Amino acid sequence: MLKEGMIALLILLPSIALVGYFVYASIGWNVIVSLTDWNTLKPSYNIIGFSHYAEILQDSTFWISFQNNLLLILLFVPSSILLGLFLAILLDNKVKGEGVFRTIYLLPFSLSFVITASLWAWMYDPSVGVINTLLQGIGLGFLKSGWVTDSGIAMYCIILALVWQFSGYTMLIFLAGIRSIPESQVMAAEVDGAHGFGLYRRVIIPQLKSSTLATFVILMVFALKAFDFIYILTFGGPGYSTFVLPLDMFRETFTMNHFAYGAAIATVLFVVVMAIVVPYLYTSSRRREA
Amino acid sequence: MKLPSPTRVLLYIVLILIAFLIVLPFWAGITTSLKTSIDVIYTIPVEPPPSPTFGPWMDALEVMGRPLLNSLTFTIFATIFSCIIGSINGYALSKIRFKGSDIVFMFFSLGIFIPYQTVLIPLVLTMSKLGLYNTLGALVLAHTAYGIPICTLIFRNFYKEIPDSLVMAAKTDGAGTWKIYRSILLPLSAAAFVVAGVLQFTSIWDDFLFGLILARGSEALPASVALANLRGTTTANWNVQMAGALWFALPVVIVYLVLGKYLIKGYMAGAVKG
Numbered sequence: 001m002l003k004e005g006m007i008a009l010l011i012l013l014p015s016i017a018l019v020g021y022f023v024y025a026s027i028g029w030n031v032i033v034s035l036t037d038w039n040t041l042k043p044s045y046n047i048i049g050f051s052h053y054a055e056i057l058q059d060s061t062f063w064i065s066f067q068n069n070l071l072l073i074l075l076f077v078p079s080s081i082l083l084g085l086f087l088a089i090l091l092d093n094k095v096k097g098e099g100v101f102r103t104i105y106l107l108p109f110s111l112s113f114v115i116t117a118s119l120w121a122w123m124y125d126p127s128v129g130v131i132n133t134l135l136q137g138i139g140l141g142f143l144k145s146g147w148v149t150d151s152g153i154a155m156y157c158i159i160l161a162l163v164w165q166f167s168g169y170t171m172l173i174f175l176a177g178i179r180s181i182p183e184s185q186v187m188a189a190e191v192d193g194a195h196g197f198g199l200y201r202r203v204i205i206p207q208l209k210s211s212t213l214a215t216f217v218i219l220m221v222f223a224l225k226a227f228d229f230i231y232i233l234t235f236g237g238p239g240y241s242t243f244v245l246p247l248d249m250f251r252e253t254f255t256m257n258h259f260a261y262g263a264a265i266a267t268v269l270f271v272v273v274m275a276i277v278v279p280y281l282y283t284s285s286r287r288r289e290a
Numbered sequence: 291m292k293l294p295s296p297t298r299v300l301l302y303i304v305l306i307l308i309a310f311l312i313v314l315p316f317w318a319g320i321t322t323s324l325k326t327s328i329d330v331i332y333t334i335p336v337e338p339p340p341s342p343t344f345g346p347w348m349d350a351l352e353v354m355g356r357p358l359l360n361s362l363t364f365t366i367f368a369t370i371f372s373c374i375i376g377s378i379n380g381y382a383l384s385k386i387r388f389k390g391s392d393i394v395f396m397f398f399s400l401g402i403f404i405p406y407q408t409v410l411i412p413l414v415l416t417m418s419k420l421g422l423y424n425t426l427g428a429l430v431l432a433h434t435a436y437g438i439p440i441c442t443l444i445f446r447n448f449y450k451e452i453p454d455s456l457v458m459a460a461k462t463d464g465a466g467t468w469k470i471y472r473s474i475l476l477p478l479s480a481a482a483f484v485v486a487g488v489l490q491f492t493s494i495w496d497d498f499l500f501g502l503i504l505a506r507g508s509e510a511l512p513a514s515v516a517l518a519n520l521r522g523t524t525t526a527n528w529n530v531q532m533a534g535a536l537w538f539a540l541p542v543v544i545v546y547l548v549l550g551k552y553l554i555k556g557y558m559a560g561a562v563k564g
Contacts, residue, residue, distance in 0.1 A: 005388030022435040026412035112496035118535040119315040
């Protein structure tokens with residue numbers, strides 16, 4: 001028995017080393033960098049303590065970024081979940097060509113953010129872009145807008161595009177959740193007189209708790225990590241109106257060479273993400289054992 | 291669960307309307323990519339091109355050709371490596387009982403969720419020390435290492451479904467650890483390899499962040515970063531930009547249409563953790 005355990009550990013050792021180094025040791029290293037005075041191109045490793053974290057609290061760009069991450073959590077996450085749930089319920093009605101609809105709805109999610117951001121840049125382009133010329137063409141020219149070039153609504157434009165990209169994914173998870181409910185339960189409820197959307201509200205949706213929780217956690221983590229799409233579509237602009245924490249971290253680190261300060265922002269981001277993920281992994285692993 | 295008939299008509303109208311909204315950006319991208327620069331300005335984007343041309347596709351390929359080959363190279367290598375490693379790990383974590391296997395599994399699982407921003411600075415420093423900075427090797431190593439957690443998860447869950455009795459029977463016949471993996475689990479793993487492989491291929495191909503910090507402006511430039519650069523330099527040339535985006539989308543769209551069933555399983559593995 002012991003011998004087998006040794007073999008298993010030997011098999012796992014290279015991966016434990018790789019993940020240990022690239023994930024765990026690197027996180028630790030990042031924290032150490034955040035405690036130094038390394039804020040020029042020349043690496044310097046004098047530990048100066050937590051002063052960068054104190055600086056963060058005074059940094060308005062950090063707080064704008066943080067607010068935008070919160071906005072993503074409050075608006076992008078529930079919108080994607082509701083639209084996904086809605087699509088899943090629609091598709092659960094013995095729809096002809098369900099596969100075709102599913103394939104179309106999920107397509108944006110499979111593509112790189114670099115692609116979807118390029119497509120949406122063209123959609124939102126104020127001068128000759130898709131939305132404004134379409135509005136003009138159908139006589140709704142008064143609705144034309146600067147979209148992502150208007151700092152007042154740029155963040156909402158990003159959220160709309162991200163909902164477009166993610167709803168297929170949430171639909172997929174909910175559809176699998178709905179399909180895993182035993183047929184007998186649905187039939188029993190139908191015998192009791194539940195039908196149509198009443199059936200969903202009373203019988204099916206309450207059983208989607210674990211799908212909903214998983215989706216919430218995954219999308220919330222994404223809302224905190226969101227980077228590629230915003231980097232390409234607006235790079236945080238106009239002004240700082242669409243800055244998010246990962247973008248703030250990237251700019252401080254790789255364009256301004258404030259390595260220690262960037263590391264401090266990354267550490268804050270890490271703590272916030274883990275505050276969501278660790279309780280989730282803990283409860284879901286306990287539920288599995290129960 | 292059949293709805294009455296007028297409701298069903300409404301159902302299909304809503305489904306088609308949403309499908310239309312999902313497709314719109316792609317449609318506008320495709321039509322624009324086939325237009326001359328003048329037509330881009332003087333036609334509505336969703337209109338079919340009055341005089342279709344592959345010019346923008348050729349122009350985009352000139353910039354994206356090498357980066358597309360780079361992406362293909364590191365994506366294939368990192369996909370193969372992470373799947374093989376994931377398979378072996380999955381075996382050790384599902385079919386060999388040992389103290390601490392849950393802890394090792396948790397150790398890997400947490401790696402799926404970390405925000406990569408937290409490791410960017412150490413990653414750049416590490417790759418520089420290894421002499422891999424600005425090479426395809428850096429991208430292969432990074433994508434392999436960060437791909438291990440999700441691949442391990444997929445294979446572990448897959449092997450858990452294979453009855454232990456098969457392993458027990460082989461053990462009583464005197465088969466060793468390696469033999470059991472080679473002759474029993476590996477031959478049954480084709481589906482898991484496709485699921486993990488397709489998931490890894492698309493997510494590594496789609497990646498932007500690692501390419502941006504590890505191989506920006508180098509011979510190893512990935513297609514994602516090249517496409518972002520194309521947007522930065524030729525803001526006005528929407529047709530070339532759209533053509534570039536579509537070149538970059540092509541491999542994933544093909545994988546999605548041919549192996550979508552497996553890709554969906556991969557997405558679910560990340561969502562419903564077993």
